[in-house]
Amino acid sequence: MINVFNNQPVWQKSGLWLLAGFLLTLSSCHKEADDVSPKTAATSNQNGTVDNWILENMRDVYYWNDKIPANPDTTLSPSDFFDSILYKFDETLRPDGDRFSWIQESADDLTASLSGQTKTTGMEFTLYLRSSGSTDVIAQVLYVLPNSPAAQAGLKRGDIISKVNGQSITTTNYESLLFSDASTYTYGLAQLNNQSLVDTDVTKTVNTAVYQENPVFLDSVYTIGSKTIGYLVYNQFVPAPNGSQGTEYDNQVDAIFSKFKSKGVNELVLDLRYNPGGYTSSSANLASLIGKGVDASKLYFREEWNATLTPYLQKEYGSDFFLQKFSTKAQNIGGNLSRVFVLTTDHTASASELIINGLRPYMTVTTIGTTTYGKNVGSITITDDSGKIKWGMQPIVFKSYNSLGQSDYATGFKPSVEVEEPITLYPLGDTRDALLGTAIGQITGTVASSRVGATQNSLKALGSSIQRKAGGSQMIRPLKHFSL
Structure with a gap:
């Protein structure tokens, strides 16, 4: 959304914002094939229009905005230009660098896929x-x-x-x-x-x-002796279907926890093994249903933005802009829980890792599976709804910290109990499933090892279709329009 108030910061002109994250390298940035034909003046001018829009917004909102080159080449194609101004991660030279920002040619496709709608x-x-x-x-x-x-x-x-x-x-x-x-x-x-x-x-x-994918995949309740175990398979943090401004999917999660509460669930297994992230509002909603002793006065996480934008945001919106607090939920089962078990793989990322990090100050979080992806930063979707620019971009704009000031999972959370998925897979929800079975064993005391089945699958993994999923490793904040 481009407005005519030239005295306003460019980030206010950008229109639709979503705090988000990363689409993994298997799909990269949906980059077009290299075009080796000569560039016409019209092409260069068109690139310049989009590239300058990119540059103006990035100089304001990008987390590493002080690292953007002073005079980048605005004749490049938008995808190449965006790539050229990033403060890229390098294990030796820039270990604090950017692994996650990306741009996409169709903003409409981007926003649809972030809500779980894809071909x-x-x-x-x-x-x-x-x-x-x-x-x-x-x-x-x-x-x-x-x-x-x-x-x-x-x-x-x-x-x-x-x-x-x-x-x-x-x-x-x-x-x-x-x-x-x-x-x-x-x-x-x-x-x-x-x-x-x-x-x-x-x-x-x-x-x-x-x-349109519903992120609420499966829920079950298992009664084993004195243990009533709630189990939820949740595959993306999305509040509602594409095009909806509601919270239909969050409401389904609320209803599941209402059922858990009515059945006296006193142990919880949260299956996030295939959840690459999503909206922070949905992450906060789920955490608010689980956390022990949490309510709207307690901090779930806070955001750290760049030094350019932070004073402005602080002045305009106050310190609460940077804070995501829990909600007070009648369906919360935390009073019956002393701990939560989270099933993880390297597909468990961003808003999923936020659950682990955000609940750690309030209760014991036991992770079962393999090391999570490692993403403690988030980005925003910037689009131009004037219709002049069709691109959408997803630059990293903040780093997240829990209520204890912890943000120490850039390399992922190592599992409390290590379990690799074997080549023989049982249906999700089947207690013979390697990860779920281990969690139930931990709950009932029949599995005590901290390393279970770690060598069951000897095949070398090359990647996953989940890495191509929009919302993959995402931390997406609810849509915000900032009034002038």
Whole structure:
């Protein structure tokens, strides 16, 4: 939204803001193929318009705005220009640098995908090398969305895909085979036979469709002796479907905890193993249902912005602008809990890690699985709703701290109990599932080891479709319009 008040900071002109995070490198920035044709004056002028819009906003809001080059090249394509002004992470030279900012050509597509609406087959999967030293690749299905094309085709958690459209998947073609813009895929399945993967004649043909994902995937209650265990699989922090200004999905989470409370749940397992992040408001809502002794007076986390913008925000909106407090929730079950178990993998990121960090000052948080991704910063979606500029960008603008001032998880949270997902997967919610079963064992006292099944899966992971998910490693703050 470009306004005509030239004396206003550029960040006020930017329109729609969402605090967000990172789309992992598997999809990068949806960057277009390199164009080696000569650039016309019209192209350069068009690039200049967008690039200057990018530069003005970044100089105001970017967390590392003091590191932006003084005279960047505004004739570059917008994606290349955005990339050129970032304070990029380097393990040796810039260990404090940016791993997460990105830009996307369609702001509409960006905001839709942040709310869980995408064109998809309806399944998420992990990529593995088929065997040590091999260049062959398999894709193992992690979960399938209800009523999606993948579900209708009969695909299910644990299925192993070895071929796409008749071609074996390899390290050189998996990107083009699995992540193309095709409208139909035919997947060839393999199966585990005596600890060896064997191709089968089974194929599943799956179309793609625009699908609105509900992040509330599954909930259950297990009664084992004196323990009443609530279990929630929650795959993205999204308050409502795309286009809604409501809180439909948050309301579903509230209803689940109301049920947990009525059933006397006194232990909780929160399954965030495939949750790459999302809206901080939904993260705060969930934390407010879990935390022991929390209410609207207690701090969930605070934000640290750049030195340029902080004084202005402080003056205009007061210190509460930087604070996210808990809510007072009638459905809170914290009074019956002394601890919470969180199931994690390296897909557990950002707003999911915020749950772990934000609850740590108030109760024992036991993590089970593998080390989380490690993202303690957030960004905002900047769009121009005047219609002149179609791009949307997602620059990092703040770092988060819990109520004890802790922000020490840039390399992820190491699990309290280490468990790798094996190559044989049980349905989510099945107590034979490696992570859930370990959590239940911890609760009932039948599993005491701090390292369980860590070598069950010897295949080398290459990545995951979850890394391409918008909202992947996201910390998204609710939409805010700042009045003049």
